[in-house]
Amino acid sequence: MSAAESPAVDRATVGGRGPNRPSTRFLRSELRIIFGRRRNLAGLVVLAAVPIVLAIAVKASTPRGGNDGPDFFGSITGNGLFVPLAALTIEMTLFLPLAVATISGDAIAGEANLGTLRYLLAVPVSRTRLLAVKYAAIVIFAVLATFLVSLVGILIGLSLFHGGNMTLLSGSQVGFNDGLLRVLGATIYLSVQFAALGAIGLFISTLTEQPIAATIAAVVLTVTMFILDSIPQLSWLGPWLLTHWWSSFGDLLRAPVAWDGIQRGLISAGAYATVFWLASWARFAGKDVTS
Amino acid sequence: MSDPTAPAAVRTTGLSKAFGHHLAVDAIDLQVPTGSVYGFLGPNGSGKTTTIRMLLGLVRPTSGRQELLGLPMPDQAGHALPRVGSLVEGPAFHPYLSGRANLARLDAADRYSDPATSRKRVGAALDRVGLMVAAGKRYRVYSLGMRQRLAIAAALLMPRELLILDEPTNGLDPQGTREVRNLISSLSAGGTTVLVSSHLLSEVEQICTHVGVMNAGKLVAQGTVAEIRLGGTQRARVETDQPAAAGRVLVDLGLTEVRTDQGSAVGTLGEVAPEKIVPALVHAGIPVLGYAVDRPSLEDLFVALTGEGFDVSG
Numbered sequence: 001m002s003a004a005e006s007p008a009v010d011r012a013t014v015g016g017r018g019p020n021r022p023s024t025r026f027l028r029s030e031l032r033i034i035f036g037r038r039r040n041l042a043g044l045v046v047l048a049a050v051p052i053v054l055a056i057a058v059k060a061s062t063p064r065g066g067n068d069g070p071d072f073f074g075s076i077t078g079n080g081l082f083v084p085l086a087a088l089t090i091e092m093t094l095f096l097p098l099a100v101a102t103i104s105g106d107a108i109a110g111e112a113n114l115g116t117l118r119y120l121l122a123v124p125v126s127r128t129r130l131l132a133v134k135y136a137a138i139v140i141f142a143v144l145a146t147f148l149v150s151l152v153g154i155l156i157g158l159s160l161f162h163g164g165n166m167t168l169l170s171g172s173q174v175g176f177n178d179g180l181l182r183v184l185g186a187t188i189y190l191s192v193q194f195a196a197l198g199a200i201g202l203f204i205s206t207l208t209e210q211p212i213a214a215t216i217a218a219v220v221l222t223v224t225m226f227i228l229d230s231i232p233q234l235s236w237l238g239p240w241l242l243t244h245w246w247s248s249f250g251d252l253l254r255a256p257v258a259w260d261g262i263q264r265g266l267i268s269a270g271a272y273a274t275v276f277w278l279a280s281w282a283r284f285a286g287k288d289v290t291s
Numbered sequence: 292m293s294d295p296t297a298p299a300a301v302r303t304t305g306l307s308k309a310f311g312h313h314l315a316v317d318a319i320d321l322q323v324p325t326g327s328v329y330g331f332l333g334p335n336g337s338g339k340t341t342t343i344r345m346l347l348g349l350v351r352p353t354s355g356r357q358e359l360l361g362l363p364m365p366d367q368a369g370h371a372l373p374r375v376g377s378l379v380e381g382p383a384f385h386p387y388l389s390g391r392a393n394l395a396r397l398d399a400a401d402r403y404s405d406p407a408t409s410r411k412r413v414g415a416a417l418d419r420v421g422l423m424v425a426a427g428k429r430y431r432v433y434s435l436g437m438r439q440r441l442a443i444a445a446a447l448l449m450p451r452e453l454l455i456l457d458e459p460t461n462g463l464d465p466q467g468t469r470e471v472r473n474l475i476s477s478l479s480a481g482g483t484t485v486l487v488s489s490h491l492l493s494e495v496e497q498i499c500t501h502v503g504v505m506n507a508g509k510l511v512a513q514g515t516v517a518e519i520r521l522g523g524t525q526r527a528r529v530e531t532d533q534p535a536a537a538g539r540v541l542v543d544l545g546l547t548e549v550r551t552d553q554g555s556a557v558g559t560l561g562e563v564a565p566e567k568i569v570p571a572l573v574h575a576g577i578p579v580l581g582y583a584v585d586r587p588s589l590e591d592l593f594v595a596l597t598g599e600g601f602d603v604s605g
Contacts, residue, residue, distance in 0.1 A: 014373045020402050026399050116384060119383060121349055290350065
């Protein structure tokens with residue numbers, strides 16, 4: 001009757017069952033928490049509102065070109081597909097990084113702050129698995145947030161402005177499907193960049209028990225990278241900064257596509273993601289959890 | 292219930308943890324026999340929770356080793372912890388999720404839990420701690436007692452061979468405390484080993500088979516409840532009209548701290564068998580009007596081991 005009377009019990013069974021096959025159950029639970037939280041949903045609404053406000057503003061007035069980043073504003077009246085691109089350009093510097101920093105800063109520090117971290121580890125969830133699931137959820141959030149901005153931009157753009165052929169930044173024209181493909185490519189490219197930023201946020205999140213502090217630190221770091229990148233005397237540093245390559249998504253809107261910046265941007269994102277995920281692991285794997 | 296041939300459910304050897312210069316846990320050798328209900332006692336700040344954190348692999352020991360269910364921790368955490376339910380330093384859940392959703396989340400994180408039976412097990416665990424009516428409410432509106440119950444329910448989501456419950460009755464009303472005691476007894480009757488920590492001896496005294504007492508980071512006493520009682524100082528009391536003569540006999544027999552007053556003589560027995568006293572007195576011609584051996588209560592012992600007063604140790 002007692003457990004002690006059955007010494008033949010396999011070490012790795014509980015109640016007669018072995019471990020489940022690897023599944024996405026924990027990841028889905030994580031996503032439910034992220035997307036079930038009112039604060040996060042409100043943030044997504046703000047992200048989605050930007051292309052709508054932008055398109056309406058352009059429709060209501062004669063647009064003047066911005067002077068930073070690729071100039072999509074002037075092209076919006078020509079083709080609605082420029083709305084998502086203009087929205088991404090606006091949100092790239094603060095809104096989207098803030099959204100990703102909120103989720104990633106919350107990843108470990110949020111659980112530590114609530115005290116739920118100790119119960120997850122006692123389930124047990126191995127620390128490596130926890131970091132892997134947390135990062136997977138951050139990546140999914142980054143992709144969904146970026147696509148949300150883009151898709152809302154496409155829908156509002158096409159409903160307020162022309163579709164049809166698209167005049168690229170280089171002056172040549174491509175068909176609608178080609179243009180749409182380029183917009184999707186730009187969205188994927190930026191998703192990857194924000195996913196890399198999420199690894200930085202995850203790392204900072206392992207350093208503290210205050211999720212807000214982790215979020216602020218990640219945002220400050222992003223803004224600092226933008227500032228450093230804009231100082232001419234520090235131009236040697238630029239290519240090493242994650243944010244330096246973000247505006248390269250505009251290169252997809254040229255014919256022929258200037259792949260060089262895109263390629264180096266993807267390598268930069270991959271390197272940042274790898275280094276900071278490993279740093280999170282190195283920091284968290286042996287850390288005493290006293291929260 | 293306890294089986295001497297089975298490996299100890301919890302065993303530590305020289306387990307220590309220092310935070311900076313402060314030695315929170317000082318070389319303790321914990322031994323929780325399989326099938327026992329082990330009361331882990333000590334004042335606030337005596338190192339109980341740090342010990343429990345080390346047992347669960349949350350905190351790395353500065354030195355020493357620990358085993359759960361015969362498996363070394365934290366190396367075998369993946370194999371040992373699924374068989375262990377725990378409550379560590381109070382409840383902690385997501386405030387904006389319901390009690391039920393919080394349990395479902397912990398269940399989803401468990402690689403050993405069957406997703407097909409998740410709803411049923413979550414319901415059964417909630418039912419077992421009497422939380423069914425509040426299952427759908429958000430955790431943030433729970434009272435402290437309800438939160439504590441939810442944490443106990445989380446420890447019961449899966450069949451467990453060992454339960455580690457840190458202050459399980461914290462925040463509960465007297466009725467809740469009683470329910471937890473009954474719950475622990477019924478789990479123990481079902482074959483689960485229970486390690487229950489408390490700073491209140493009275494809460495666990497009635498259900499424990501074994502006791503370990505921590506004070507200032509050290510394990511100052513450990514054993515079955517009977518052994519601990521015997522370990523206390525037993526005093527022999529003789530009522531007589533010749534207390535001075537009786538006192539001399541007690542001293543001759545080897546009793547210590549012998550004191551006499553107008554109608555009695557009292558001495559600490561130590562190694563002397565209690566049944567030898569009266570024959571010796573009679574032999575010496577001293578009339579014995581009454582004889583008693585005072586055994587200290589567990590509470591007296593607890594106070595003697597950990598000191599009185601309200602200061603937290605450490």
